[in-house]
Amino acid sequence: MTDTLVTIRPATDDDVPLIAQLIRDLAEYERLADAAVATEGGLREQLFGEHPAAEVLIAEADGEPAGFALFFHTFSTFLGRRGLYLEDLFVRPAFRGLGLGRHLMAALARIAVQRDCGRFEWSVLDWNEPAIGFYRGLGAVGMDEWTVQRLEGDALRALASHDAL
Template sequence: MSTPSPLLSIRPATVDDVPLIRALIGELAEYERLADAAVATDADLRAQLFGPAPAAEVLIGEVDGEPAGFALFFHNFSTFLGKRGLYLEDLFVRPAARGVGLGKHLMAALARIAVQRDCGRFEWSVLDWNAPAIGFYRRIGAVGMDEWTVHRLEGEALHALASHDAL
């Protein structure tokens, strides 16, 4: 007799999920070897995700009714396409829930949102050492953008540039 397949479900996060979202972000940060960088508090997440002008949205993935992963996303814009896009900031499935299809269900839900909202693209970044994630993304049809390099301003450099006087 075979083991029954787990029940997978995806739902939009609510403000009551803030502690869960923060916990999942912490688990993702540990996996990515960036635990010290994960400084968001429940108050930060509540204000930014569920305040008057939400900066992002979150989907919660569940296995047999238990939270097992999340996807945090927001919209960007393509000047070339003249359409907004959907940008996946974080995707994480707890190790115990990997291999049952939850990651693919989360990605499919995001793809549906992108199509429903008439987005021109759905994109994300992945750490170059994360071979399991890269393999997963390629299996679902994603193409790496090797000719693009991500740049970032943060902390002191961000504030220094912001304080530069305009001519």
């Protein structure tokens, strides 16, 4: 398999069914299958509509869809510059060990540099030791002093309705 042709390309509207399937595959791997409720219609609107919220890179091995990376821009007030945030990276199990993850991360790093981003960040589940080891091997540094906070569902709606002006 050392002669595998790896291609990283931007996703197109035609890739929406593939992206939806890769998201479901990732959710299954992360033990969060019930949380993956994204629809193809919603993804099409959010990724390729009038105001895209994120972008996707597709990894292919010998022309076969093998993985993806979904990312978007953030902004650092301290740096005064935008950043690149990797929401999800997934390589299908049959294609692991071919360097696709590294190719995707390198493509994202190139995008961050080309777009003058001050940082490239992502989160990883604390139990996912293979991913953590992979990221450390790339030179990533864990931000252990920071914790992710989240509002969703009823809590989000409750806060949104508080002190409405």
